[in-house]
Amino acid sequence: MGVDLGGTTAKFAILTLDGEIQQRWSIDTNILDDGVHIIPDIIDSINEHLKLYNMQPSDFQGIGMGSPGSVDVNAGTVIGAYNLNWKTLQHPKRDIEAGTGIPFAIDNDVNVAALGEQWKGAGDAAANVTLVALGTGIGGGIIADGKLLHGVAGSAGELGHVTVEPNGYLCTCGKRGCLETVASATGVVRVARDMAEEYAGQSELKQTLDDGDEISSKIVFDMAKAGDKLALMIVDKVAYYLGLGLGNVGNMLNPEYILIGGGVSAAGDFLLTRVTDYFKQFTFPNVRETTKLRLATLGNTAGVIGAASLARK
Amino acid sequence: MGVDLGGTTAKFAILTLDGEIQQRWSIDTNILDDGVHIIPDIIDSINEHLKLYNMQPSDFQGIGMGSPGSVDVNAGTVIGAYNLNWKTLQHPKRDIEAGTGIPFAIDNDVNVAALGEQWKGAGDAAANVTLVALGTGIGGGIIADGKLLHGVAGSAGELGHVTVEPNGYLCTCGKRGCLETVASATGVVRVARDMAEEYAGQSELKQTLDDGDEISSKIVFDMAKAGDKLALMIVDKVAYYLGLGLGNVGNMLNPEYILIGGGVSAAGDFLLTRVTDYFKQFTFPNVRETTKLRLATLGNTAGVIGAASLARK
Incomplete structure (x- = not known):
């Protein structure tokens, strides 16, 4: 079973050992009272x-879950998941195993999405796959030689904070020029405002x-597709930064696939071809020839599928 | 047993299973006749x-070897090792197993040095260690979650070709702004000439x-240590690029240690402290706090020790 826990809903799926979804459902995430209802609601829903x-x-075989926040994979705990109102240490592994009688494993939501795309999505079950998820922020997950990487303190795969412009915009993380500041949904809008001036x-x-109207990254991409010259310049700049950042993922890790997912990737091949052009410019020959950029394909189901894969023996 | 095959010598060591060196010797590498003598010489030396x-x-338990060139780890073959005059496909695994009766494993020389430093050197046997080797060029090796990474086509860990200056110097690899163009021994000299102008x-x-005298990266660092203002500016620029490139290694992989080895690292703490300052500027908080830069400590013996580790069961 896979559980994809988000700030609005928790999605559930029962899968075969081959990753085929047999049943799917979801419940609303009740973040009231510091999120104390979340885990009991999940347990009740599973048992029902x-x-x-x-x-x-x-x-x-088990239940796997993807969660926002800072996940301790070994302890099965989560802290600092602000969109769940989880400010203190939570014990999903302890509580869900006790409440369901099923072995439980957990990882962060983007890592789990990377596992899902690698297993059943655009990753073609290759041993070396990296996912970059372009949403409000930018997250990532790296599978290398068949294993999800965590690093010494859980920050492996944080592609949103790769520096692509040493003197660039200040990021929420405190440093400058993070990929997230220029290529997330909010980053695209920031680049748009600056270039428009x-x-x-x-x-x-x-x-x-x-006119003072609000814009979104979707509006920027739609206008670019319609031929708006400023919008095309903005998309080119965003693609440049993605090509540089993902190029360095390629140069360091030489994955078979780098998958582009998240809301911004809805721009589709229009974005992919432009990013790929810059990616080829910023990679050395063996990587240019062997590491391929692709759009992620699973969308919303990447999370439950990848989460379920955590439970595989 | 570990073998570190280089263009000038092949170094050998017999080690305990704990990685303690019991015996060491070396032979000259005879690169005449397209390098056809190299493998027979190695076999003879082992048997003697x-x-x-x-x-x-x-x-x-086995023999492990580090080799220059493009190594196929699974096939046990090497091609394109130009400092050995190996232009065509070589079969060290097949030939050395037949010639010695001992199981054999092989990887490229920098990967093997990374394994050595991780196992018995500055890596403290941590599960997540990256080595960057600053020599005539720049190589690297990445151990993540205890495993040496290769990527889909053997190019994982090629830190010399990480792009640190999108419109920078043209690299021998064909693209611009590779870390190698500004922070290898030849890169330091290139930066020095440009800044001197x-x-x-x-x-x-x-x-x-x-005066038209030849300089080296060692001369640049020695003069910087003596307070030469231009040399200090050059070292600062080299440290900036290393801090940016290694910062992105940290942001992507969050290793416990990033080890700086190779000839340029002989500059010691003088280089390390400057690189660390920029590394902290270019990493986000969790990486800044948990990923540490260190100097490699094994020098010439990293190769034989790491090679031997390939042979461990």
Whole structure:
């Protein structure tokens, strides 16, 4: 079983050992009262659905879960998941194993999405796959030689904080020029506002900004696809930074696939081809020839599938 | 047994299973006749020393070897090792196993040095260690979660080709701004020549260059240590690029240690403290607090020790 815990909903899936989804459901995440209801709600929902499907705990190899926040994979604990109102140390492994009688494993949400895409998505079950998730922020997960990397303190795969512009924008992390500041959904808007100020030509996007209307990364990409010159310059700049940052992922790790997921990746091949051009410019020959960029394909189900893979023996 | 094959010598060591060196010797590498003598010479030397020490093939778990060139770890073959005159595919595994009766494993020389430093050197046997070797070029090796990374086509760990200056110097690899172009021994000299041209103040280093005398990275560091202002500016620039490049290693992989080895690292703490300052500037908080830069400690013996570790069961 895989559980993808998010700030709005918790998604559940029961899968075969081959990763085929048999059942799916979801519940709302109740973040009231410092999030104390979240784990009991998950336990109740699992037990109800086992009853519903006439299944026993012994029918499962285990439950895997992806969680926001800082996850201690070995202890099975989470701290600092602010969109869940979890400010103090939580014990999902201890509590969910006690509440369901099923072995439990946990990792952070983006790592788990990377496992899902690697196993059943665009990663083609290759041994070396990196996912970069372009959302409000940027997260990432690295599978190398078949293993998800964590590093010494759980920060391996934090591709959002790779420095791509040494004197660039200040990031929420406190340092400058992080990939997240220029290529997340909020980063695209930031780049758009800055470039619009200096742009003198005709542009519907500039007009929109001058009118004081809100924009989004989706609006920027849509206008670029429609030929807006300013929007095209913005997309080019975002693609440049992604090509530089992901190029260095390639130069260091030489994965078979670097998968681009998250909301911004909805821009599709229009983004992918531009990022790939810069990626080729910023990688040395053997990586250029053997590491491929792809769009992630699983969307919302990457989390439950990857989470389930944590439970595999 | 570990073998460290280089263009000038092949070094050998017999080690205990704990990595303690019991015997060491070396032979000259005979690169004549397209390097056809190299493997037979290695086999003869191993067999002679086994006789000398009154040992049997069954006394060994195996032989591990580090080699220049492009190594196929699974096939046990090497191609394109130009300092050995090996232009065509070589079969060290097949030939050395047949010639000695001992199981054999091989990897590239920098990966093997990384394993050595991780096991018995500055890596303190930690599960997450990266080595960057600053020599004529720059190589690297990454151990993550206890495993040496190779990537899909053997290029994982090629830290010399991480892009640190998008519009920088052209590298031998064909792309621009590789770390190797500014922080290898030849890179330091290149940076020195360029900065000297624009430097107007008093400097013994500038005088040396203006006199047409050859300089080396060692001369640059020695003059910087003696207070030469131009040399200090050059060292600062080299440290900046190393801090940026290794900072991104930290941001992606969060190793416990990033070890700086190779000839340029002879500059010691003078270099390390300056690189560390920039490393802290270019890493986000959790990495800044948990990933440490260190000087490699094994020097020439990293190769034989790491090679031997390939043979461990």
